[in-house]
Amino acid sequence: MRDVAVIGVGMNRWGELWEKSHRTIWTEAALEAIDDSGVDHVDAMYVGCMSGGLFMGQEHLGPLLAEQLGMGPIPATRVESACASGGLAFRQAYLAVASGAHDIVLATGLEKMTDVDGGAATYALSTAADQEYECYHGITFPGLYAMMATAHMHRYGTTREELAEVAAKNHAHGSLNPLAQFPMKVTAKQVMESVKVADPLRILDCSPITDGAAAVVVVPLDMAKKMGGPLVRVAASATATDTIALHDREDLCWIGSTARAAEEAYRQAGCGPDGLSFCEVHDCFTIAEVMVIEALGLFDRGQGGKGAASGATALGGRIPINPSGGLKSKGHPVGATGIAQIRETVMQLRGDCGDRQVKNAHRGLTQNMGGTGASSVVHILERA
Amino acid sequence: MRDVAVIGVGMNRWGELWEKSHRTIWTEAALEAIDDSGVDHVDAMYVGCMSGGLFMGQEHLGPLLAEQLGMGPIPATRVESACASGGLAFRQAYLAVASGAHDIVLATGLEKMTDVDGGAATYALSTAADQEYECYHGITFPGLYAMMATAHMHRYGTTREELAEVAAKNHAHGSLNPLAQFPMKVTAKQVMESVKVADPLRILDCSPITDGAAAVVVVPLDMAKKMGGPLVRVAASATATDTIALHDREDLCWIGSTARAAEEAYRQAGCGPDGLSFCEVHDCFTIAEVMVIEALGLFDRGQGGKGAASGATALGGRIPINPSGGLKSKGHPVGATGIAQIRETVMQLRGDCGDRQVKNAHRGLTQNMGGTGASSVVHILERA
Numbered sequence: 210m211r212d213v214a215v216i217g218v219g220m221n222r223w224g225e226l227w228e229k230s231h232r233t234i235w236t237e238a239a240l241e242a243i244d245d246s247g248v249d250h251v252d253a254m255y256v257g258c259m260s261g262g263l264f265m266g267q268e269h270l271g272p273l274l275a276e277q278l279g280m281g282p283i284p285a286t287r288v289e290s291a292c293a294s295g296g297l298a299f300r301q302a303y304l305a306v307a308s309g310a311h312d313i314v315l316a317t318g319l320e321k322m323t324d325v326d327g328g329a330a331t332y333a334l335s336t337a338a339d340q341e342y343e344c345y346h347g348i349t350f351p352g353l354y355a356m357m358a359t360a361h362m363h364r365y366g367t368t369r370e371e372l373a374e375v376a377a378k379n380h381a382h383g384s385l386n387p388l389a390q391f392p393m394k395v396t397a398k399q400v401m402e403s404v405k406v407a408d409p410l411r412i413l414d415c416s417p418i419t420d421g422a423a424a425v426v427v428v429p430l431d432m433a434k435k436m437g438g439p440l441v442r443v444a445a446s447a448t449a450t451d452t453i454a455l456h457d458r459e460d461l462c463w464i465g466s467t468a469r470a471a472e473e474a475y476r477q478a479g480c481g482p483d484g485l486s487f488c489e490v491h492d493c494f495t496i497a498e499v500m501v502i503e504a505l506g507l508f509d510r511g512q513g514g515k516g517a518a519s520g521a522t523a524l525g526g527r528i529p530i531n532p533s534g535g536l537k538s539k540g541h542p543v544g545a546t547g548i549a550q551i552r553e554t555v556m557q558l559r560g561d562c563g564d565r566q567v568k569n570a571h572r573g574l575t576q577n578m579g580g581t582g583a584s585s586v587v588h589i590l591e592r593a
Numbered sequence: 594m595r596d597v598a599v600i601g602v603g604m605n606r607w608g609e610l611w612e613k614s615h616r617t618i619w620t621e622a623a624l625e626a627i628d629d630s631g632v633d634h635v636d637a638m639y640v641g642c643m644s645g646g647l648f649m650g651q652e653h654l655g656p657l658l659a660e661q662l663g664m665g666p667i668p669a670t671r672v673e674s675a676c677a678s679g680g681l682a683f684r685q686a687y688l689a690v691a692s693g694a695h696d697i698v699l700a701t702g703l704e705k706m707t708d709v710d711g712g713a714a715t716y717a718l719s720t721a722a723d724q725e726y727e728c729y730h731g732i733t734f735p736g737l738y739a740m741m742a743t744a745h746m747h748r749y750g751t752t753r754e755e756l757a758e759v760a761a762k763n764h765a766h767g768s769l770n771p772l773a774q775f776p777m778k779v780t781a782k783q784v785m786e787s788v789k790v791a792d793p794l795r796i797l798d799c800s801p802i803t804d805g806a807a808a809v810v811v812v813p814l815d816m817a818k819k820m821g822g823p824l825v826r827v828a829a830s831a832t833a834t835d836t837i838a839l840h841d842r843e844d845l846c847w848i849g850s851t852a853r854a855a856e857e858a859y860r861q862a863g864c865g866p867d868g869l870s871f872c873e874v875h876d877c878f879t880i881a882e883v884m885v886i887e888a889l890g891l892f893d894r895g896q897g898g899k900g901a902a903s904g905a906t907a908l909g910g911r912i913p914i915n916p917s918g919g920l921k922s923k924g925h926p927v928g929a930t931g932i933a934q935i936r937e938t939v940m941q942l943r944g945d946c947g948d949r950q951v952k953n954a955h956r957g958l959t960q961n962m963g964g965t966g967a968s969s970v971v972h973i974l975e976r977a
Contacts, residue, residue, distance in 0.1 A: 210693045230725070261720070262646040266728075268720040269675040272834035272850075272967035276841070282853050284832040285968070286681050287673045291653040297670050301685060308692030309594045310830075336645070336652040341614070344650070446694075448668040450656035457660070466656075469666050583656035584669070 210307040213443045214433035214593065215425050217246020218552040223390045223421035223540035231265055231321040232277045235422040238545075239278050239317055242424035247436060251426065252311040253284040257298030257318035258544035259291050263333035265321050274317070284311070291337030292493060294318060295547025296448070296577030296586030299425070303446045303588075306427050313432075317424040318545035330418050334543070337580040339454035351415060351494070353455050353581050355407035358496035360461040362409065365511030367499065369409055373397035374517035375495040376413050376537055382524060383534020385565035390419050390540030400495075414495040419540035423548035425555065430593060439559040442593035444572070445477035446586075453583040462511070464497075466585035467504035467576055474574070474587040475506075482506040485589075486570040487529040487557060489550035491578045492536050498522075501576055502530060505587075524565060532557060532565045547577035547586060554590045594691040597827040598817035598977065599809050601630020602936040607774045607805035607924035615649055615705040616661045619806040622929075623662050623701055626808035631820060635810065636695040637668040641682030641702035642928035643675050647717035649705050658701070668695070675721030676877060678702060679807070679931025680832075680961030680970030686811050687830045687972075696816060701808040702929035714802050718927070721964040723838035735799060735878070737839050737965050739791035742880035744845040746793065749895030751883065753793055757781035758901035759879040760797050760921055766908060767918020769949035774803050774924030784879075798879040803924035807932035809939065814977060823943040826977035828956070829861035830970075837967040846895070848881075850969035851888035851960055858958070858971040859890075866890040869973075870954040871913040871941060873934035875962045876920050882906075885960055886914060889971075908949060916941060916949045931961035931970060938974045 219241025226234055235256070243251065256274055261267045271285030288298040295318030302316035322330055335344045338353060361367045377397045383389040400413040430442055449469035452458055458465070475481050482505060490505070492498035499513035507528050508516055516522040522530035533539050533553040536546055554573040556562050567573075572591040578584060603625025610618055619640070627635065640658055645651045655669030672682040679702030686700035706714055719728045722737060745751045761781045767773040784797040814826055833853035836842055842849070859865050866889060874889070876882035883897035891912050892900055900906040906914035917923050917937040920930055938957040940946050951957075956975040962968060 260646045260652050262644045262717065263652075265724065266716075266720055267724040268644050268647075268673060269722075269837060269963050269967060271674050272963070273723065273837040275834045276836050276967075282833045282835055282850055285674075285834050286685070286832070289652060289671045289673055290655050290669075301670070301688075304685075304688050304692050304694055307694070308688050310688055310691070332650075333646065336650055338653075339657065340649065340651040448670070449666045450659045450669050451666055452660050453653060453657040466666055579653050579656070583653060583660075 211309060212430035213303050213306045213427050214430045215427050215441045215551065215555050216433050216436065217242045217426035218555050219245060220388055220423040220549055220552050222388045223419050223542060225323045226420040227323065231319060234321065234420060235274055235317065235319045236277050238422040238424040239315060242315065242426050246426035248313050248426060251280060251283060251313045251315040253305055254315035254317060255298040255302045256287050257294035257547060258287055259289060259294050259320060260333045260336060264325060290584045291579030292543040293547060293577045293579035293584045293586050294544040299548060299551055300446050300448060300586055302427050303443055306429055312428060314427050315424060316427055316548060317422065318548035319422040320542035320544040321420045322418045322542060323420050342454050351407040351410055354494040354496055355410045356455065357461055358409055361496060364462055367514035369401060370397055371514035371518045372414055372495040373400035375492065375498045376400045378517040378523050379492060379531050379535040379537040382532050382565055383538025386534045386539060389534045389538050390417055391538050410494060416493045416536035416541040419542040421540055421542035421545045423545045423552050425548060425551050440593040441555045441558045441590050443588060444591045445474035445589035447473035447477065448586045450584050451582055453580060455581050464500050464504040464582040466582050467501055467578060470585045470587040471505045474589050478589040484572055485528060485574050486572050487532055487567040488574045488576065489531055489533060489553050490576040492531060493541060498530065505576060524567065529567050532567055550575035550577055551588065558590060558592050595693060596814035597687050597690045597811050598814045599811050599825045599935065599939045600817050600820065601626045601810035602939050603629060604772055604807040604933055604936050606772045607803050607926060609707045610804040611707065615703060618705065618804060619658055619701065619703045620661050622806040622808040623699060626699065626810050630810035632697050632810060635664060635667060635697045635699040637689055638699040638701060639682040639686045640671050641678035641931060642671055643673060643678050643704060644717045644720060648709060674968045675963030676927040677931060677961045677963035677968045677970050678928040683932060683935055683972065684830050684832060684970055687827055690811050690813055696812060698811050699808060700811055700932060701806065702932035703806040704926035704928040705804045706802045706926060707804050726838050735791040735794055738878040738880055739794045740839065741845055742793055745880060748846055751898035753785060754781055755898030755902045756798055756879040757784035759876065759882045760784045762901040762907050763876060763915050763919040763921040766916050766949055767922025770918045770923060773918045773922050774801055775922050794878060800877045800920035800925035803926040805924055805926035805929045807929045807936050809932060809935050824977040825939045825942050825974050827972060828975045829858035829973035831857035831861065832970045834968050835966055837964060839965050848884050848888040848966040850966050851885055851962060854969045854971040855889045858973050862973040868956055869912060869958050870956050871916055871951040872958045872960065873917060873937050874914055874960040876915060877925060882914065889960060913951050916951055934959035934961055942974060942976050
């Protein structure tokens, strides 16, 4: 397999973008990534999108977006794995370059979620869970994560305050990110006093509904070296699955797909959790970040709640988590999230993150997951 | 890139399978492919599915199906490109093996289309076209292909009878396929007298709505050699795109994405159209087969109508097209079609097709496309 580098990144301001079509949103991000990379064309592209059908009435996004970009007739493939669609799209782009099939590949993600009403959006998101055995009984994602939170609190003594500190920390980071959907700071007290969604989770424990896109350009490392500029190498790409239904898991408090993907990623990168400068992880709910940083081996089992509460996962702490603001503050257009994590990681490794820059960042990990962790994708990027 | 072989194939009887869930349908096909290949596990899997969301209310099929197969926590990725989803899923599986990322990969396709009513199915299928510029004005796929047929008849003199002969030929082939949804023979006269759908296309010009799945197993060619058994090598894998909206095409009578993908595939395989023993192509409508065999270089531009009418594309003819019965007779569960084409091609190359066997089959081409040809995938397989 060829070594692969990321040479360009793009993303627009995320939010409720009623004035822009999905074509416009995506094309802005894609053009920025191409401009940033310095290439004048791409050989192929991938787009991560969770549910073009239910959110927009539009499947077949590969050729539609390739044409929109003026890059047709290039190969263009959509990849879906619920909220991990972006991460898996990046992995397919990585494999396309690593295999030698293509040289310059655009990896992108898109979701336009606010053109349907809240009920329809909740239904669309629920299709990431087990429709027949979970959703038909009325459960939605806040409810599923609330059960995981309750189990974690019961077994490990994780507190309501510790969950709130995750949101406060990520909004503090997001306040330094000019593209974040909700860049306001919030206090842990505000989180705990916000509207209840599914006990113990409150609205400020939940990532938002978002319109947005992100894009990156990957090429062989040798090509990147010839082009000059900052070199960011893909040191690892790994993915794993778990049961789609929460009730089929051996352990409600453990995200096994992330643990397995991380184990493989550490093996590929030749490093452990101690070798990371920072991580971008999938904090779709505050409890998710708590459980993910355990599965990544950054905190002992059951101790993830200490991450934000102790300051260890804040900028300047032992292992900054979600310097971008995470899904919580930056927003969560589900298909785009995994690509935005790659973008942030590349920018951090380049030292381009301004006020939210992680000091001496040399190696970053991204973790993107679908549903309650039925699919996880982990990438490790490093300065080359 | 490593050479890749297909070592196992599986498919169940297609049709209106109301008594089976999508899980069951898919698992039957996947298990058959695994049994056929002689492996005891797979390292990763891909599933092509067009619209899990609109047809079944279920996205995130990768982990769901991996678990159903008892193969979780393997990497599992869904790929979508409308009716070309299966072909692109096969291509991603091919790249995963060619790159060295995985050794034993299951490439599958699935669509469960009959659990929603006809209107909802027509809407779901329409999301393969340009929702904003085509569908909002009321057009659906029979209408789009009817315009292509009208243009082809006007410019080249293609006749109503020639289109009907495509259906008659494919039903004749399908009558020899025990897994076909509609294995009855039809005459050209019956096709021309069947209910009109969108002038000039009649119901017997159209492929059906189908529940079904198909699966194949791909491994490095070197591994296949060690395992013994019939060797079928992937000689080419290529894909290309075109404008998603028909009105944006330069030429209504030309499927450019197929022509481009075929050109690349012939280059990779080191052969031209003359080197093929047979083809499995995307006859979603009779006119589609006419145009596709032109784009593949098997017939001159405008002469595709002569294919079936002259007998050249029938079993025993110059270049048999759709020995399986094609989408027309075999059925068209959209996400599964591209994989079923690979299955038929492998079986033909092994000489396992009984009454529908192409004599001396040594190299076959599959062509799978999405929408009105916005995406096309072409593979060439050969006996190794």
